Amino acid sequence: MAAPASTTAPDPLDRYSRQVRFPALGEDGQRALMNSRVTLCGCGALGTVLANHLARAGVGHLRIIDRDFIETHNLQRQILFDERDVADNLPKAEAAARKLRLINSTIEVEPVVTDLDHTNALDLMGDADLILDGTDNFETRYLINDAAVKLNKPWIFGGVIGSEGQTMTILPGETPCLRCVIETAPPPGMTPTCETAGVLGPAVAVIASFEAVEAIKLLAGKKEALNRDLIMVDLWDWTFRQLKVSGLFGRVDCPCCKHRKFDWLEGEAGSHTTALCGRNAVQVASRRPEPLKFPEMADRLKALGDVRHNAFMLRFATEGYEFTVFPDGRAIIKGTNDIAKAKTLYAQFVGA
Amino acid sequence: MIYLDNAATSFPKPEAVYRELDRFARTSLANPGRAGHRMAMAAEKTLDDVRHALNQFFRGDAPERWAFTLNCTDALNMAIKGVLNDGDHVVLTDLEHNSISRPIRALEKAGRITATRVVSRDGYVAAEDVAAAITPKTRLVAMTHASNVLGTVQPIEAIARAVRASGALLLIDAAQSAGVVPIDLKATPIDFLALPGHKGLYGPTGTGALYAGPRADDVIRAWREGGTGGDSSSELQPSLRPYFLEAGSPNVLGVAGLGRGIAWVAERGPDALRKHEVELLQQVVDWADRSEGWRVAGLWDPERHAGALSLFTPEGISPQELAGILDVSFDIAVRPGLHCAPYIHRNLGSFPDGLLRLSPSPFTTADDVAQCLEALTAITAGVM
Ligand SMILES: Cc1ncc(COP(=O)(O)O)c(C=O)c1O
Numbered sequence: 001m002a003a004p005a006s007t008t009a010p011d012p013l014d015r016y017s018r019q020v021r022f023p024a025l026g027e028d029g030q031r032a033l034m035n036s037r038v039t040l041c042g043c044g045a046l047g048t049v050l051a052n053h054l055a056r057a058g059v060g061h062l063r064i065i066d067r068d069f070i071e072t073h074n075l076q077r078q079i080l081f082d083e084r085d086v087a088d089n090l091p092k093a094e095a096a097a098r099k100l101r102l103i104n105s106t107i108e109v110e111p112v113v114t115d116l117d118h119t120n121a122l123d124l125m126g127d128a129d130l131i132l133d134g135t136d137n138f139e140t141r142y143l144i145n146d147a148a149v150k151l152n153k154p155w156i157f158g159g160v161i162g163s164e165g166q167t168m169t170i171l172p173g174e175t176p177c178l179r180c181v182i183e184t185a186p187p188p189g190m191t192p193t194c195e196t197a198g199v200l201g202p203a204v205a206v207i208a209s210f211e212a213v214e215a216i217k218l219l220a221g222k223k224e225a226l227n228r229d230l231i232m233v234d235l236w237d238w239t240f241r242q243l244k245v246s247g248l249f250g251r252v253d254c255p256c257c258k259h260r261k262f263d264w265l266e267g268e269a270g271s272h273t274t275a276l277c278g279r280n281a282v283q284v285a286s287r288r289p290e291p292l293k294f295p296e297m298a299d300r301l302k303a304l305g306d307v308r309h310n311a312f313m314l315r316f317a318t319e320g321y322e323f324t325v326f327p328d329g330r331a332i333i334k335g336t337n338d339i340a341k342a343k344t345l346y347a348q349f350v351g352a
Numbered sequence: 353m354i355y356l357d358n359a360a361t362s363f364p365k366p367e368a369v370y371r372e373l374d375r376f377a378r379t380s381l382a383n384p385g386r387a388g389h390r391m392a393m394a395a396e397k398t399l400d401d402v403r404h405a406l407n408q409f410f411r412g413d414a415p416e417r418w419a420f421t422l423n424c425t426d427a428l429n430m431a432i433k434g435v436l437n438d439g440d441h442v443v444l445t446d447l448e449h450n451s452i453s454r455p456i457r458a459l460e461k462a463g464r465i466t467a468t469r470v471v472s473r474d475g476y477v478a479a480e481d482v483a484a485a486i487t488p489k490t491r492l493v494a495m496t497h498a499s500n501v502l503g504t505v506q507p508i509e510a511i512a513r514a515v516r517a518s519g520a521l522l523l524i525d526a527a528q529s530a531g532v533v534p535i536d537l538k539a540t541p542i543d544f545l546a547l548p549g550h551k552g553l554y555g556p557t558g559t560g561a562l563y564a565g566p567r568a569d570d571v572i573r574a575w576r577e578g579g580t581g582g583d584s585s586s587e588l589q590p591s592l593r594p595y596f597l598e599a600g601s602p603n604v605l606g607v608a609g610l611g612r613g614i615a616w617v618a619e620r621g622p623d624a625l626r627k628h629e630v631e632l633l634q635q636v637v638d639w640a641d642r643s644e645g646w647r648v649a650g651l652w653d654p655e656r657h658a659g660a661l662s663l664f665t666p667e668g669i670s671p672q673e674l675a676g677i678l679d680v681s682f683d684i685a686v687r688p689g690l691h692c693a694p695y696i697h698r699n700l701g702s703f704p705d706g707l708l709r710l711s712p713s714p715f716t717t718a719d720d721v722a723q724c725l726e727a728l729t730a731i732t733a734g735v736m
């Protein structure tokens with residue numbers, strides 16, 4: 001099984017020769033990459049592209065956090081997975097780690113099958129040189145933002161819906177943070193999600209590739225080359241916008257980076273779940289200042305399943321799950337006892 | 353907010369309880385101990401005073417027969433695990449809360465004991481059925497005084513006489529009855545009375561008590577062992593009551609609050625408090641009778657009822673959804689589901705969705721209940 005041992009140990013840099021020859025990176029940059037640690041939050045569409053790039057580029061330690069299992073409809077865009085992984089019912093983090101080790105056996109890949117939340121965020125990010133956003137919801141992004149600002153570690157935000165994507169690099173103490181730019185998350189049910197609006201694989205790959213290049217610059221110690229704008233692209237309409245947000249730094253009355261109030265990290269904001277007594281059901285509660293608008297929500301969901309609503313609740317049935325959503329964003333999800341699954345379903349269909 | 357979840361824990365508490373919690377926390381919150389500094393002795397005295405209050409209120413044999421516990425579950429476990437031996441038989445009923453059924457079921461599944469679950473009818477257990485379930489091997493009869501799902505009050509006087517005649521021990525779970533239905537330990541031969549401090553006695557959460565009568569003296573083992581604040585030289589748990597059952601720093605603060613709660617109940621009397629709650633529930637029963645799709649679970653007999661009632665809900669809307677809407681759109685707190693008592697829901701046919709439970713308190717008004725019923729009418733009128 002094992003490959004025949006070669007007589008002379010190859011130079012560990014050899015496999016990266018094409019990248020080392022790129023003058024702006026060079027040998028010093030490559031060595032820095034090989035000594036760096038990254039925490040990747042989420043291993044779906046963005047996450048698999050990010051992990052693929054970074055593992056191939058030689059990032060020394062890659063911690064991949066994801067609570068979900070692979071499903072067939074993930075294969076359209078989540079490039080590290082295949083049909084066999086679906087059949088084997090593997091968690092995404094684990095399947096990604098197996099594949100990445102085949103791609104590059106010289107790096108360490110650490111899969112963490114868990115729900116990233118305020119109880120474990122600091123532990124999972126504390127030893128990282130960089131935190132990457134491969135998540136699908138704003139709730140987790142604000143949590144990452146809180147942790148990164150508190151730990152004074154850089155992180156890269158990325159998000160994609162349909163054919164549109166955004167990305168921004170956040171250097172605490174140097175650039176505005178996510179809350180400086182987008183102060184509060186849109187309420188659940190009010191924003192499209194990949195489940196409701198769909199998503200194109202190449203659009204995800206573009207944004208993830210932007211994130212990956214920024215990550216390489218940062219880890220290689222080439223901070224001067226970083227992009228400090230909010231980048232917004234639409235690959236269908238072919239628009240590219242670069243929002244100069246760097247001027248906001250220090251000028252926004254930001255609860256997070258200015259007042260150091262870490263609402264998500266302290267568990268003050270965000271959702272919490274409880275398995276309901278009796279039924280095969282989980283309740284997901286999400287603290288919201290604004291009531292949900294059921295007619296708009298119903299409009300978005302109607303193509304995906306049966307939706308009905310009145311003044312008190314919205315009912316939605318899809319894929320064997322039944323949602324009852326209340327105006328304050330709380331939802332009862334029937335059809336599972338698994339809290340992580342319920343959170344995923346909530347993020348997918350109600351949104352966060 | 354309209355709070356109709358008093359069967360879970362009472363809210364609000366009487367003003368005197370809040371004041372005492374604040375006062376005690378600021379001035380007297382030391383770890384009790386019989387020998388020590390003045391503050392420790394004052395804390396010890398508080399425990400003592402409340403033991404006396406409990407003993408007087410329930411007419412027990414002696415104050416030292418009352419051990420403070422964390423809650424009712426803790427007291428029940430203390431009794432169940434303290435007296436059962438391998439090969440014993442236990443009688444319980446299908447009304448039990450999981451705090452009785454789970455410890456017993458676990459021992460049963462481990463092959464250590466056998467158990468018989470007496471079936472209730474319309475929410476009531478018959479004394480004859482309990483008597484018939486007792487065998488020569490029966491060590492313990494463990495049952496609830498009032499069902500936490502239905503509010504039905506069980507004929508424990510007749511049951512206690514039958515159990516006493518058989519020689520078995522009787523453990524009564526007074527979670528829903530303590531402070532609401534009079535219990536007289538002098539008149540009723542109960543060996544163990546387990547109760548929460550935080551429901552009908554209006555103490556804070558984290559309080560409870562177990563009364564262990566004389567017949568248990570030689571058989572009960574301490575379920576928890578450790579420091580007792582006195583006699584530290586003994587290698588084993590000292591047998592002196594009540595410390596025997598009370599290892600570990602007790603919740604003196606909670607007990608201080610509980611003392612005021614008991615005084616508040618004693619002043620008004622359980623009969624008056626129960627009457628108020630039953631009148632409010634009568635409003636619910638009358639409304640359910642004239643409302644399409646609604647039905648009261650169990651038999652409604654106001655003379656034999658505590659302050660909780662559960663409803664079957666109309667087709668097309670689950671108890672969970674109703675409770676969610678009451679909370680979100682009307683700011684009314686009720687409890688849906690199985691109420692930790694799955695067997696009675698199987699008996700009633702309400703498993704696994706459960707029922708919608710309303711439980712008022714002396715602080716609930718007729719208007720509060722009317723608002724809740726109006727809300728339920730409005731919600732079900734629009735069922736999709
Ligand atoms: C009948 C019954 N027994 C036991 C308990 C458990 O009480 P506690 O929460 O104090 O442990 C309850 C509480 O709901 C109850 O209703």
Ligand SMILES: [Zn+2]
Binds near residue numbers: 178179254255257
């Ligand atoms: Zn900021």
